[in-house]
Amino acid sequence: MKNLIKFELRKIITTRLALISIAAVLLLSVILSVSTLQNMYAFDGVSNEGRGKTAVEIDKSIAAKYEGVLTDKKIQQIMSDFKLTHDLHGMNAQYFYQNATQSAAFARFSDMNGNWNGDSISDVFGNEEIQVGYVNGWLNTSHNMAKILFALSLIIILMIAPVFSGEYGGVDNIILTSRYGKTKCATAKVIASLISALLITLLVFGFNLLFALMIYGTEGLNCSILFAPQEFVEGYIPFNITCATVLKHQLLLAFTSAVSVTGITLILSAFCKSQLIAFAVSAAIHIMPIMLPIPETSSLYRLIVLMPFYHSQYISILSVEQMKSGMLYAIWAIPVAVILMVIGTVVSRRLFAKHQVS
Amino acid sequence: MELTAIELTKQYGTKTAVDHLNITLSNGVYGLLGANGAGKTTLMRLLCDIQTPTSGKITLDGKRISEMGEKYRNLLGYLPQHFGYYPDFTPWDFLLYVAALKGLSEKQAKIKAAELLEAVGLTKESRQKIKTFSGGMKQRLGIAQAMLNNPHILILDEPTAGLDPKERVRFRNLISAFSKDRIVILSTHIVSDVEFMAEEIIMMKSGVILHFGKPQEITAEIDGQVWECTVLSSHAEQYTETLNISNLRNTENNCTTLRVIADYPPMENAIQVQPTLEDLYLFYFKGANE
Numbered sequence: 001m002k003n004l005i006k007f008e009l010r011k012i013i014t015t016r017l018a019l020i021s022i023a024a025v026l027l028l029s030v031i032l033s034v035s036t037l038q039n040m041y042a043f044d045g046v047s048n049e050g051r052g053k054t055a056v057e058i059d060k061s062i063a064a065k066y067e068g069v070l071t072d073k074k075i076q077q078i079m080s081d082f083k084l085t086h087d088l089h090g091m092n093a094q095y096f097y098q099n100a101t102q103s104a105a106f107a108r109f110s111d112m113n114g115n116w117n118g119d120s121i122s123d124v125f126g127n128e129e130i131q132v133g134y135v136n137g138w139l140n141t142s143h144n145m146a147k148i149l150f151a152l153s154l155i156i157i158l159m160i161a162p163v164f165s166g167e168y169g170g171v172d173n174i175i176l177t178s179r180y181g182k183t184k185c186a187t188a189k190v191i192a193s194l195i196s197a198l199l200i201t202l203l204v205f206g207f208n209l210l211f212a213l214m215i216y217g218t219e220g221l222n223c224s225i226l227f228a229p230q231e232f233v234e235g236y237i238p239f240n241i242t243c244a245t246v247l248k249h250q251l252l253l254a255f256t257s258a259v260s261v262t263g264i265t266l267i268l269s270a271f272c273k274s275q276l277i278a279f280a281v282s283a284a285i286h287i288m289p290i291m292l293p294i295p296e297t298s299s300l301y302r303l304i305v306l307m308p309f310y311h312s313q314y315i316s317i318l319s320v321e322q323m324k325s326g327m328l329y330a331i332w333a334i335p336v337a338v339i340l341m342v343i344g345t346v347v348s349r350r351l352f353a354k355h356q357v358s
Numbered sequence: 359m360e361l362t363a364i365e366l367t368k369q370y371g372t373k374t375a376v377d378h379l380n381i382t383l384s385n386g387v388y389g390l391l392g393a394n395g396a397g398k399t400t401l402m403r404l405l406c407d408i409q410t411p412t413s414g415k416i417t418l419d420g421k422r423i424s425e426m427g428e429k430y431r432n433l434l435g436y437l438p439q440h441f442g443y444y445p446d447f448t449p450w451d452f453l454l455y456v457a458a459l460k461g462l463s464e465k466q467a468k469i470k471a472a473e474l475l476e477a478v479g480l481t482k483e484s485r486q487k488i489k490t491f492s493g494g495m496k497q498r499l500g501i502a503q504a505m506l507n508n509p510h511i512l513i514l515d516e517p518t519a520g521l522d523p524k525e526r527v528r529f530r531n532l533i534s535a536f537s538k539d540r541i542v543i544l545s546t547h548i549v550s551d552v553e554f555m556a557e558e559i560i561m562m563k564s565g566v567i568l569h570f571g572k573p574q575e576i577t578a579e580i581d582g583q584v585w586e587c588t589v590l591s592s593h594a595e596q597y598t599e600t601l602n603i604s605n606l607r608n609t610e611n612n613c614t615t616l617r618v619i620a621d622y623p624p625m626e627n628a629i630q631v632q633p634t635l636e637d638l639y640l641f642y643f644k645g646a647n648e
């Protein structure tokens with residue numbers, strides 16, 4: 001069995017298309033990370049101003065000044081430290097960006113003109129204890145990761161679509177007449193698909209994580225995502241969780257996405273006579289949830305976000321209300337992935353064993 | 359060992375490729391002869407359990423092969439008429455892969471693969487990618503993979519297609535040495551191949567068996583119906599339209615000798631000759647492709 005799995009792994013991973021795709025997604029990771037970094041800007045309100053790595057350093061040193069639990073006093077301090085000195089020409093001050101800390105405070109505590117809007121911390125965050133720190137880097141990283149993980153799911157589909165359908169081009173004759181062709185071989189194919197999907201997910205996620213670690217360090221990982229720049233306020237995850245928690249869930253969801261996609265693609269791979277069709281149909285099914293016009297308020301939404309596409313688009317699933325135990329709803333992605341994989345295994349094995357060669 | 363097909367039928371839509379076929383095969387080499395579309399490949403696929411019969415059944419020593427599953431396939435070796443391969447694999451990798459599918463241990467697999475590559479004359483090319491192979495080389499690789507597990511039932515669909523004369527002889531010898539105490543079925547259009555190798559001939563037409571027996575026995579069927587006559591070469595053309603001609607050969611003095619299959623002497627100077635399998639084949643399949 002080990003031997004068969006090795007062969008199947010080799011057939012999945014060492015195709016030129018698979019290798020090129022993996023290289024492409026790693027390149028995409030680098031491009032996104034670097035361009036995000038290049039676009040970062042920070043001004044400390046006095047004299048230091050910069051982009052890229054300098055902006056990160058400036059932002060970090062500003063965040064360090066207000067480190068710890070967020071208090072009303074700190075809010076007032078930030079508001080006065082970064083008081084707007086010039087006319088905004090009608091622009092809403094909440095959207096004005098000098099640096100990450102300023103943007104985080106203004107997004108929630110400023111009025112149109114950059115004056116305090118009168119809200120206290122408990123007005124905005126209730127009784128939550130908000131840890132302040134430099135979260136901008138990691139939040140951007142996880143944002144980019146959503147895009148990368150979407151591309152990755154397509155690559156997984158690309159790699160797995162030929163697992164069964166690729167044999168229908170003629171090797172099926174030989175496989176299905178060999179002793180283990182209808183039994184262990186199909187199982188080995190399923191296992192190898194799963195291993196490949198998990199491995200490249202680990203590779204891509206790990207690569208991005210390391211890259212971000214090099215740029216942003218570990219600072220901010222233990223800080224709340226609620227005190228973050230304007231772009232992470234509206235439509236972002238509304239819970240007082242740390243950056244590390246988001247990343248952990250994202251990692252989990254990257255794997256559940258990989259597993260779910262593998263399950264679905266295996267079925268289509270065994271069903272479709274051509275690998276191209278298997279790929280196209282699997283990809284279409286994967287992307288389909290985007291086309292479903294289901295509003296967040298609908299009760300169906302909770303089901304839709306469990307579809308693999310939304311695993312990688314982590315914000316939606318992480319935004320569904322927390323469960324009574326305090327756990328995030330996102331953990332439901334685990335049983336979904338397990339069920340899809342089990343169905344995928346059973347159905348694809350059956351379809352392959354019953355396949356009529358022609 | 360006895361492989362039996364009982365009322366075996368396979369239909370594709372309205373087309374019946376194998377039609378209520380009954381046959382019992384025991385150890386020996388069987389040559390399956392038939393024109394294009396006769397149903398040879400379909401019969402072989404059914405025997406390999408990679409197509410499900412529309413009706414009827416196949417048994418091995420009384421047990422249905424579809425229920426024997428792995429046990430049956432463990433006895434089986436199959437060379438498909440057209441088969442796929444992984445272009446980036448070398449024959450060595452490919453054989454090791456098929457050996458793994460057949461349940462050979464890695465050690466056995468390597469010994470057997472080396473032995474078979476030698477037997478089909480691919481040792482030198484064993485580390486070259488398969489996509490660089492010629493048709494005949496691929497065919498030889500196909501023959502090798504079918505024999506990896508020392509199958510008791512070896513089913514070869516047009517094994518000699520694409521082989522040059524030298525390789526054809528090598529193949530004959532390989533099969534002769536291998537076939538003892540086994541069931542070997544090979545289909546072909548090349549009558550001389552089966553004439554040399556097969557102990558029994560199965561003639562198939564439109565999904566049914568026309569004839570089943572030893573070559574000498576079945577040629578007896580047309581004893582006294584094969585004639586040779588010599589005509590002027592310029593007239594030979596017109597005879598091919600009216601007579602059932604199995605062979606023609608130019609001789610001296612602008613003459614052509616025709617080998618004719620007919621109930622009565624086709625012309626005055628006709629000489630009766632011994633029928634061959636080729637004559638029989640033509641006798642049965644005259645007009646089969648028209």
Ligand SMILES: Nc1ncnc2c1ncn2[C@@H]1O[C@H](COP(=O)(O)OP(=O)(O)OP(=O)(O)O)[C@@H](O)[C@H]1O
Pocket residue numbers: 358370373374375392393394395396397398399400401439
């Ligand atoms: N998958 C299929 N779908 C529909 N018809 C088929 C299929 N496979 C075979 N047939 C038909 O069944 C008949 C028998 O085909 P088969 O391939 O068994 O013939 P064959 O004797 O192997 O011919 P050849 O000498 O050309 O290989 C043919 O008429 C063919 O058109």
Ligand SMILES: [Mg+2]
Pocket residue numbers: 398399400439515
């Ligand atoms: Mg055929």
